[in-house]
Amino acid sequence: xxxxxxxxxxxxxxxxxxxxxxxxxxxxxxxxxxxxxxxxxxxxxxxxxxxxxxxxxxxxxxxxxxxxxxxxxxxxxxxxxxxxxxxxxxxxxxxxxxxxxxxxxxxxxxxxxxxxxxxxxxxxxxxxxxxxxxxxxxxxxxxxxxxxxxxxxxxxxxxxxxxxxxxxxxxxxxxxxxxxxxxxxxxxxxxxxxxxxxxxxxxxxxxxxxxxxxxxxxxxxxxxxxxxxxxxxxxxxxxxxxxxxxxxxxxxxxxxxxxxxxxxxxxxxxxxxxxxxxxxxxxxxxxxxxxxxxxxxxxxxxxxxxxxxxx
Numbered sequence: 001x002x003x004x005x006x007x008x009x010x011x012x013x014x015x016x017x018x019x020x021x022x023x024x025x026x027x028x029x030x031x032x033x034x035x036x037x038x039x040x041x042x043x044x045x046x047x048x049x050x051x052x053x054x055x056x057x058x059x060x061x062x063x064x065x066x067x068x069x070x071x072x073x074x075x076x077x078x079x080x081x082x083x084x085x086x087x088x089x090x091x092x093x094x095x096x097x098x099x100x101x102x103x104x105x106x107x108x109x110x111x112x113x114x115x116x117x118x119x120x121x122x123x124x125x126x127x128x129x130x131x132x133x134x135x136x137x138x139x140x141x142x143x144x145x146x147x148x149x150x151x152x153x154x155x156x157x158x159x160x161x162x163x164x165x166x167x168x169x170x171x172x173x174x175x176x177x178x179x180x181x182x183x184x185x186x187x188x189x190x191x192x193x194x195x196x197x198x199x200x201x202x203x204x205x206x207x208x209x210x211x212x213x214x215x216x217x218x219x220x221x222x223x224x225x226x227x228x229x230x231x232x233x234x235x236x237x238x239x240x241x242x243x244x245x246x247x248x249x250x251x252x253x254x255x256x257x258x259x260x261x262x263x264x265x266x267x268x269x270x271x272x273x274x275x276x277x278x279x280x281x282x283x284x285x286x287x288x289x290x291x292x293x294x295x296x297x298x299x300x301x302x303x304x305x306x307x308x309x310x311x
Contacts, residue, residue, distance in 0.1 A: 006061040007028060007030060008027070008030055008060075009026070009056070011025045012024045014097050016089075016093045017096065018072075018089070020072050020078045022071070022093065022097070023070040023077045024069050024097065025069075026065065026066060029065070032063075034064050034065030035063045036110055036111035036112070036113060037067065037113065038059050038064045038290070039101075039113070039115065040056070040069075040115050040116075041094060041121070041124050041127070042068070042071070042117060043118030043120050044200075044212065045082050045200035047074055047075025047198045047199065048075065049070075049076065050196055052117075054283075055283065055286075058283050059286075059287065062290075065110075067098065069098075071093065071094075074200070082200035082202075083205050084205075084207065084211045086211070091123055094123060095131070111136045111294055111295075112135055112136050113135070113136060113139065114127060115139045115141075116138065118142055118183075118268065121145065122216065124138045124140060125138075125145070128227075137228055140230055140249075141233050141234075141282075141286075142234050142235065142240070143241065143249070144212070144219070145220055145241070145248070146216050146241065146245040172202050180194055183273060184268070184269040184272065184273025185274055186275055190273060193269075223253055224254055225254070226253035228255060229255060229258065230253070230255060230257075230259070231260075231285075232246045232250055232260050232261070233262075233263070234261075234262055234270075235266030235274075236263060236265065240268040259289060263281075263282070266282075271283060
């Protein structure tokens with residue numbers, strides 16, 4: 001456990017329904033009960049303890065209980081590195097673990113927010129769709145509602161790979177650009193991320209890449225089914241996930257309380273790859289949105305926000 005004047009940090013583990021031990025972590029305010037709970041959904045190849053440390057510390061310092069889990073095959077968790085056999089497994093694991101936290105006596109009745117970055121945005125949306133009335137809101141940072149055409153393999157390549165899916169599912173043969181170079185704008189921060197050995201930096205495995213493609217297409221076609229309050233944030237120069245689909249999420253979602261924030265000149269890694277000033281701006285927007293909704297589980301009855309860039 002690491003402790004300072006504002007928050008404390010704990011690590012643990014949890015076994016999923018398939019018998020895999022998954023890494024868990026949490027940041028909690030010191031000396032008082034959190035005003036609300038935030039559940040982290042990390043991106044493809046990423047992890048919670050180091051890569052999402054800053055968002056965990058910032059939110060805990062602002063009074064939130066923040067909980068993370070490394071997906072199977074990611075970070076500290078067991079499993080073949082970055083091998084996703086079924087995207088539903090990720091969603092089911094997050095749902096089971098996060099709901100088990102919500103059921104603890106000390107957290108019953110707390111407001112519950114999802115926080116998803118990139119692929120974690122798709123995880124968050126699918127968690128909401130799995131149980132539409134359970135979650136009280138979501139923060140979606142450059143969510144994977146659609147994979148950008150700039151990094152998506154050519155349709156002919158996709159067709160060939162699909163034919164090989166059941167033959168060599170774990171092979172790292174999918175042609176892909178370096179996502180770290182495409183996602184994180186500031187060179188020094190890009191190199192820090194590259195030194196994190198918990199982050200998967202090899203070519204995508206065949207079945208993993210096809211699962212991500214299928215999920216992004218599925219999410220894109222069901223945006224109208226989103227009903228929970230949400231804040232979606234996107235860099236206008238994002239080359240990994242498509243800002244236009246975040247705009248489509250904002251337009252098509254059935255949510256009464258929905259807010260969109262576009263950042264000119266910013267890339268994909270809004271909370272980890274930009275200048276310190278830009279990261280502080282993004283984190284400030286996130287905390288401001290959460291603070292306005294943390295006092296009521298029925299937040300959608302009190303807020304109707306439909307102006308882009310309004311918080």
